[in-house]
Amino acid sequence: MENQKEEQKQKQLYRASINTILENQHSGGAFPASPNYSTYQYAWLRDGSFTAYAMLKTGNTESCKRFLLWVNKTINRYSGKIDELESKIKKGSKTENTDFLPARYTLEGFEIEDDWPAFQIDGYGSWLWCTGEYIRATRDYKLLQSVTPGIQNTIRYLIITWQIPCYDCWEEYGERIHTSTLACVYGGLSAAAELAENEDFAKAGKTAYKVRRFILSHIRDGGFTKFINDDGIDASLLWLAVPFKVVAVDSPAMVKTVSVIEEKLLVKGGGVKRYPEDTFYGGGQWILLTCWLAWYYLMAGRGEEAYRLLAWVEEQQDENGCLPEQVPGLTANTSWMEEWRKRWGPVATPLLWSHAMYLVVLQEMKERDRGGVMSRWGKHRQQK
Ligand code: BGC
Numbered sequence: 001m002e003n004q005k006e007e008q009k010q011k012q013l014y015r016a017s018i019n020t021i022l023e024n025q026h027s028g029g030a031f032p033a034s035p036n037y038s039t040y041q042y043a044w045l046r047d048g049s050f051t052a053y054a055m056l057k058t059g060n061t062e063s064c065k066r067f068l069l070w071v072n073k074t075i076n077r078y079s080g081k082i083d084e085l086e087s088k089i090k091k092g093s094k095t096e097n098t099d100f101l102p103a104r105y106t107l108e109g110f111e112i113e114d115d116w117p118a119f120q121i122d123g124y125g126s127w128l129w130c131t132g133e134y135i136r137a138t139r140d141y142k143l144l145q146s147v148t149p150g151i152q153n154t155i156r157y158l159i160i161t162w163q164i165p166c167y168d169c170w171e172e173y174g175e176r177i178h179t180s181t182l183a184c185v186y187g188g189l190s191a192a193a194e195l196a197e198n199e200d201f202a203k204a205g206k207t208a209y210k211v212r213r214f215i216l217s218h219i220r221d222g223g224f225t226k227f228i229n230d231d232g233i234d235a236s237l238l239w240l241a242v243p244f245k246v247v248a249v250d251s252p253a254m255v256k257t258v259s260v261i262e263e264k265l266l267v268k269g270g271g272v273k274r275y276p277e278d279t280f281y282g283g284g285q286w287i288l289l290t291c292w293l294a295w296y297y298l299m300a301g302r303g304e305e306a307y308r309l310l311a312w313v314e315e316q317q318d319e320n321g322c323l324p325e326q327v328p329g330l331t332a333n334t335s336w337m338e339e340w341r342k343r344w345g346p347v348a349t350p351l352l353w354s355h356a357m358y359l360v361v362l363q364e365m366k367e368r369d370r371g372g373v374m375s376r377w378g379k380h381r382q383q384k
């Protein structure tokens with residue numbers, strides 16, 4: 001009976017996740033971060049790339065393709081900015097936040113004029129990575145041809161920007177260099193290098209190699225850190241292994257990093273927080289990061305722990321099968337929750353990226369479910 005209820009929850013969330021993503025995809029291919037949260041009605045390349053990947057993984061290939069075409073068109077629209085930036089950097093002139101490509105666009109693919117901390121390069125790496133995954137899965141070389149100008153522009157952009165401090169994937173700390181941002185750059189450039197044999201794509205491979213060497217030369221106390229040349233932990237460091245493969249899941253530095261994430265950011269019996277000092281809505285447990293740790297566990301052969309995290313995520317859906325961005329809980333920074341609620345309203349729900357990461361992990365788990373271990377884990381979990 002209990003088992004049936006759990007299965008029900010899983011089915012409901014699977015269906016709701018696919019629907020939420022497909023129904024909210026803009027006619028031009030972009031995904032809004034969240035349809036009901038006014039600050040998030042834009043298309044972030046970061047959220048969008050993982051959302052498109054979830055669509056690819058669940059067989060909604062057309063949706064993924066439409067997103068890739070949208071990004072290509074959008075980046076090409078602003079390729080003049082890359083030319084100008086290149087020449088500014090060559091001349092050694094001072095650059096402004098607005099000289100860089102933004103982290104988010106309107107759903108129609110235009111820049112937004114406001115004071116958002118828009119200079120973030122991780123999403124540009126993530127879209128290249130997603131394109132690589134799409135081509136690998138579909139062998140749709142026609143699409144590759146269509147998006148080649150966008151890929152070339154992105155390679156050019158990342159080559160000139162990867163060493164410049166920028167805002168991180170949480171849109172904070174613009175004066176630092178972030179290890180997980182570099183992981184996205186590495187993942188994107190190395191995926192691009194495999195896509196075609198021409199000079200631009202080869203440049204991507206060479207830079208990917210340099211980025212990886214840079215990351216590895218900044219390991220501290222045996223593990224990776226939130227910022228380059230500083231201590232600190234952040235759950236986005238999981239991306240170094242999954243999916244961007246800067247290192248293997250079982251490399252000593254990754255194992256050490258994951259143990260710090262488990263110690264400092266994983267709530268017992270619950271989900272994963274972003275970083276200890278987080279104050280956004282009190283710094284709660286993020287659905288997408290909980291899925292990420294589950295994804296890492298799966299890849300590291302720790303299936304039962306992955307299953308437990310996914311079951312926790314399933315518990316967090318509301319009656320319509322919607323997942324929030326984060327689940328507030330008792331944290332050191334709870335007093336901040338009210339502050340954010342007053343500023344921006346309740347936590348963003350549904351967040352497409354949360355749904356996407358749930359789908360990615362569920363799908364990966366199903367693909368690996370040899371001999372029905374998933375249902376055995378389910379029973380085992382209930383006995384605890
Ligand atoms: C998060 C970003 C995310 C954006 C849209 C921000 O609060 O920090 O990672 O891209 O919301 O979902």
